[in-house]
Amino acid sequence: MVKQKFLSxxxxxxxxIVLLVFVIFPIYYMLTVSFRSQNSMFTNPSWFPVxxxxxxxxxxxxxxxxxxxxxxxxxxxxxxxxVGLVFSVLAAYxxxxxxxxxxxxxxxxxxxxxxxxxxxxxxxxxVIAARLNISNxxxxxxxxxxxxxxxxxxxxxxxxxxxxxxxxxxxxxIDGASRLQALWFILLPLIAPGIAAVGILTFTxxxxxxxxxxxxxxxxxxxxxxxxxxFLQVAxxxxxxxxxxxxxxxxxxxxxxFFIGQRFIVEGLQTGAVKG
Amino acid sequence: MAKGLKARSxxxxxxxxxxxxxxxxxxxxxxxxxxxxLFYEVYASFTNITVGQSGEWVGxxxxxxxxxxxxxxAAALNTVVYVTAAQTGKFALxxxxxxxxQQKMIGRNLWRSVVLLPYALPGFxxxxxxxxxxxxxVGSLNIFLDQVxxxxxxxxxxxxxxxxxxxxxxxxxxxxxxxxxxxxxAALQAIPKELYEAAATDGCNAYQKFKNVSxxxxxxxxxxxxxxxxxxxxxxxxxxxxTTGGGPGNSTIIVPIYAYKSLVAFQIGQAAAAxxxxxxxxxxxxxxxxxxxxxx
Numbered sequence: 013m014v015k016q017k018f019l020s021x022x023x024x025x026x027x028x029i030v031l032l033v034f035v036i037f038p039i040y041y042m043l044t045v046s047f048r049s050q051n052s053m054f055t056n057p058s059w060f061p062v063x064x065x066x067x068x069x070x071x072x073x074x075x076x077x078x079x080x081x082x083x084x085x086x087x088x089x090x091x092x093x094x095v096g097l098v099f100s101v102l103a104a105y106x107x108x109x110x111x112x113x114x115x116x117x118x119x120x121x122x123x124x125x126x127x128x129x130x131x132x133x134x135x136x137x138x139v140i141a142a143r144l145n146i147s148n149x150x151x152x153x154x155x156x157x158x159x160x161x162x163x164x165x166x167x168x169x170x171x172x173x174x175x176x177x178x179x180x181x182x183x184x185x186i187d188g189a190s191r192l193q194a195l196w197f198i199l200l201p202l203i204a205p206g207i208a209a210v211g212i213l214t215f216t217x218x219x220x221x222x223x224x225x226x227x228x229x230x231x232x233x234x235x236x237x238x239x240x241x242x243f244l245q246v247a248x249x250x251x252x253x254x255x256x257x258x259x260x261x262x263x264x265x266x267x268x269x270f271f272i273g274q275r276f277i278v279e280g281l282q283t284g285a286v287k288g
Numbered sequence: 289m290a291k292g293l294k295a296r297s298x299x300x301x302x303x304x305x306x307x308x309x310x311x312x313x314x315x316x317x318x319x320x321x322x323x324x325x326l327f328y329e330v331y332a333s334f335t336n337i338t339v340g341q342s343g344e345w346v347g348x349x350x351x352x353x354x355x356x357x358x359x360x361x362a363a364a365l366n367t368v369v370y371v372t373a374a375q376t377g378k379f380a381l382x383x384x385x386x387x388x389x390q391q392k393m394i395g396r397n398l399w400r401s402v403v404l405l406p407y408a409l410p411g412f413x414x415x416x417x418x419x420x421x422x423x424x425x426v427g428s429l430n431i432f433l434d435q436v437x438x439x440x441x442x443x444x445x446x447x448x449x450x451x452x453x454x455x456x457x458x459x460x461x462x463x464x465x466x467x468x469x470x471x472x473x474a475a476l477q478a479i480p481k482e483l484y485e486a487a488a489t490d491g492c493n494a495y496q497k498f499k500n501v502s503x504x505x506x507x508x509x510x511x512x513x514x515x516x517x518x519x520x521x522x523x524x525x526x527x528x529x530x531t532t533g534g535g536p537g538n539s540t541i542i543v544p545i546y547a548y549k550s551l552v553a554f555q556i557g558q559a560a561a562a563x564x565x566x567x568x569x570x571x572x573x574x575x576x577x578x579x580x581x582x583x584x
Binding site: 024025031032037038039041054102103105106107110113115120122125127131133135137139155156162163166191222223227241242245252255260266271281282 | 300303304306307308310311313314315317318320321322324325326328329332337339385388391393399401402403404405406408409410411412413414416417418420421423425426428431432462467470471474516519520522523524525526530544547548551556559560563564566567570573574577578
């Protein structure tokens with residue numbers, strides 16, 4: 013009995029170790045390579061942290077291209093998330109608290125848009141952006157990303173709003189203009205953590221988006237970070253350490269944000285899919 | 289009484305007005321950049337539109353071209369292989385990890401967070417890193433295989449047509465399995481402890497516990513997680529584009545890559561038609577999820 017228990021413990025912990033190595037290794041590897049020179053990668057091939065130096069980061073933070081891409085990604089992420097949150101809160105409020113004709117249809121449109129992947133629509137978006145003269149601009153990507161994150165934000169916020177059953181009824185009983193005050197003063201403080209989590213997710217979605225940014229904004233002045241990083245990858249001559257430094261700088265803020273909001277993000281994802 | 293009714297109908301009108309006003313911004317965005325593009329894509333797929341010219345109606349010519357194009361048939365076939373392999377892997381690994389992290393162990397909450405790392409990592413970063421891991425000259429996988437003595441020649445995993453698909457699939461599984469684990473863990477935690485205790489007093493072994501208690505608990509979640517994750521995987525452009533670019537040859541090309549390449553070659557009608565051929569699958573899943581969400 014004792015022996016059997018020991019064996020099962022041993023099994024659990026050894027699987028855990030294998031799992032952790034599998035999960036962590038690529039991130040560990042990205043970080044170590046980001047501190048290595050191109051020369052060292054070829055003359056001293058190793059997956060251990062050897063020949064570490066800060067040069068790649070120094071190059072990154074003095075590269076105009078990189079700084080421009082960072083700035084573009086930040087501006088697009090912040091502006092789109094802010095506007096998107098306002099639109100999403102209003103829409104989620106509308107779909108949970110108010111009763112009017114067509115509400116269910118609007119709700120369904122939101123969910124269908126949320127579920128439709130960007131890869132399905134990047135072609136017409138490219139043509140439309142070209143016609144509207146908004147390719148290679150920041151506001152062009154902002155408005156298109158808005159159409160991705162408003163459904164995402166609204167859908168996730170619906171879950172948070174629905175958890176406020178009592179408060180929703182109370183707010184619903186108030187009449188007229190004071191209703192918006194009820195939204196502002198009663199409901200919003202209660203779902204503030206939800207809004208923060210949705211904000212993190214929508215910012216992340218903008219920051220990570222690759223395909224539409226690649227198609228719409230190839231001009232170096234308007235590239236976002238993912239596009240700038242992948243443009244470094246030119247055939248065999250790509251600067252490996254530098255690419256990993258760009259990638260690390262691109263990944264770390266997102267990982268920090270994710271783990272700050274982790275509890276609410278995981279809750280939001282689970283409410284969305286599991287409870288409906 | 290009459291006054292009350294009047295007040296109520298007035299408040300109902302106010303309700304409606306406020307309702308439309310608050311949903312309006314979201315709907316305007318979606319009409320302009322979701323509804324219209326979708327409609328335009330359908331239209332474009334029946335024309336020979338190019339950049340700067342609106343093109344002419346060509347009927348089913350684009351679709352006929354796709355069916356006869358060997359690159360597209362490869363893309364369609366690869367999409368099926370890629371999605372099936374990746375989703376099977378994510379399901380198996382996601383479930384195994386959820387069951388593992390359900391066990392009593394030191395630091396369990398910490399490990400539950402750590403396992404989310406691949407999910408939290410930006411996709412473009414994840415796939416650039418995997419591309420490097422597979423690199424034949426300096427990649428860690430080849431160095432490791434050489435050190436342990438499994439290989440004496442480096443393998444160019446991503447430019448070798450017998451390895452490339454497996455390479456992309458493994459990277460995709462790595463990135464995607466934590467989502468399944470999160471969902472399965474939530475479902476497992478919702479199972480009352482008493483059921484496990486009852487199973488223990490009945491003398492069930494670990495497998496019987498899984499079959500009779502854990503699995504029925506997660507079964508309702510499997511389908512919806514499968515669909516949510518599959519919609520994304522069918523369209524995983526960057527997973528393939530940043531690792532193999534669809535190559536070598538057409539050995540890892542999937543439909544979104546094909547559509548992207550057509551677009552870059554200014555074959556907008558063909559690109560639209562190719563992207564739209566994914567629509568039925570996506571639509572089927574979307575309708576299913578909609579029904580499912582309504583029921584709950």
